Amino acid sequence: MSLQGVPFSKVSEADIQRLLEFSVGESVYLDYKRQSYEKSERKEFLKDISAMANTLGGDLLIGIAEKDGVPTSISPLFGDCDEEMRRLEQIAITGLDPRIRNLQIKPIPLTAGGNLIMVRVPRSYLAPHRVILENSARFYARAGTTTYEPNVDQLRQMFTSTTIVAEKIKAFHADRLVRITAGETPIAMNNAGKLVIHVVPVPAFTEGSMMDLIAKLSFGTEIPIPPDEVGTPKREAVNLEGYLNYVIPQAHDGSRMAYAQFFRNGVIEGAADLRTGDGQSSRFVGVPFVQLVVNRVKQYLNIVDHYDMGLPAYVFLSLCNVSNTVYRYAPSGGGFQETEPLGREIVALPEM
Incomplete structure (x- = not known):
């Protein structure tokens, strides 16, 4: 089970609750993060989304606590959610070469207050994408729940x-x-x-x-x-x-x-x-x-x-x-x- 079958515009809090109810763990298509990426974690964000784009695409849910890859609770994000989404978009635009086309980011309002942030990463057909932030030059891919650096043969493919x-x-x-x-x-x-x-x-x-x-x-x-x-x-x-x-x-x-x-x-x-x-x-x-x-x-x-x-x-x-x-x-x-x-x-x- 994942969110891949749900159109991006229609993903709601109910869909997120089902992930928790059925203990849907992280996979090649799904990744959880309890809180948003700090300034010092910008490369980590680029690593996560480029790995998905270079593999099969997937969804990154920010505001979900997990243990061993299994979601345990919702950890709402408060503050200016629009500003945070703009910040993440700007990191993605300037930190990857080539940039990921059709990257989608949206808030998911919660009835108890606050929001989640969902990032839908398309499978890229301009792969591989390289992290270039701060003179980095690294490629990433995803296998199951693991993000890794592909070898020469994998990069050639x-x-x-x-x-x-x-x-x-x-x-x-x-x-x-x-x-x-x-x-x-x-x-x-x-x-x-x-x-x-x-x-x-x-x-x-x-x-x-x-x-x-x-x-x-x-x-x-x-x-x-x-x-x-x-x-x-x-x-x-x-x-x-x-x-x-x-x-x-x-x-x-x-x-x-x-x-x-x-x-x-x-x-x-x-x-x-x-x-x-x-x-x-x-x-x-x-x-x-x-x-x-x-x-x-x-x-x-x-x-x-x-x-x-x-x-x-x-x-x-x-x-x-x-x-x-x-x-x-x-x-x-x-x-x-x-x-x-x-x-x-x-x-x-x-x-x-």
């Missing part, structure tokens, strides 16, 4: 793992583009150009787990929306890959085929037919196209956050079947002009 994950993500993206171009899409689409958006949380390719996506969606309030310009009513389905939200065009309303595929590992894929008159050639128009892409990327990233699927995330923007696709734009003199056809089947822009 840490340095190369990020590259391996990035290669897996790019290979997945390339495979999806080939399949979409070949017509292997969850709904039938026309032969003209297609807009394709991918938002890929990095943990999707590191944890090796498949979530019960349908159960997760049933408790949430967000679903991915297809990149549909018109706002046509959507239909939902469950398929082998996960959850599908899609558009069936209505007669004479200008809508086109579009879908959002939510994969069971957390990846979101949005695809839509570009504007076409004959089903073979197509076009995209400047401002509406940009607005559509930006709005969908924002929504997909919000879903990654809403379901706590982990960060960072890669964002890909691509075009498929676009040999006969043109870009239409409005020149300063009025009217519109079109570029020459793109002339290739797949255009994959650099990822972010």
Whole structure:
């Protein structure tokens, strides 16, 4: 048992009480500290959070007394909790190289008075992180309840793992583009150009787990929306890959085929037919196209956050079947002009 399954924003005093009630001991994911880190203990704080980030991530609970790693009581923190959190954040920002992205710190108010401080450390995909405070240059990792300094072989593995994950993500993206171009899409689409958006949380390719996506969606309030310009009513389905939200065009309303595929590992894929008159050639128009892409990327990233699927995330923007696709734009003199056809089947822009 740990707090890893509880979204950070929803962790409450009741969750902490359960840790004490069930004597949940420290682990690779969980660490207790009775009081906050004094000025002389800044390196200890950096050691604790960098070890978690360099391993599997985890939660640091400040204000919990423990014996032999087992929590014994709550030791509330009093005083200016906001100021203390800012101090810890500043230590983390200036004391690690590289800094830990998406480090989360919050108070947990107690009914009896005072607060706990919870620090959620994400598993890092920019590891290893090194403690650099006061000219230190040390790396740490975590095994069970023990924090240790990794040897040369372990450090080498840490340095190369990020590259391996990035290669897996790019290979997945390339495979999806080939399949979409070949017509292997969850709904039938026309032969003209297609807009394709991918938002890929990095943990999707590191944890090796498949979530019960349908159960997760049933408790949430967000679903991915297809990149549909018109706002046509959507239909939902469950398929082998996960959850599908899609558009069936209505007669004479200008809508086109579009879908959002939510994969069971957390990846979101949005695809839509570009504007076409004959089903073979197509076009995209400047401002509406940009607005559509930006709005969908924002929504997909919000879903990654809403379901706590982990960060960072890669964002890909691509075009498929676009040999006969043109870009239409409005020149300063009025009217519109079109570029020459793109002339290739797949255009994959650099990822972010």
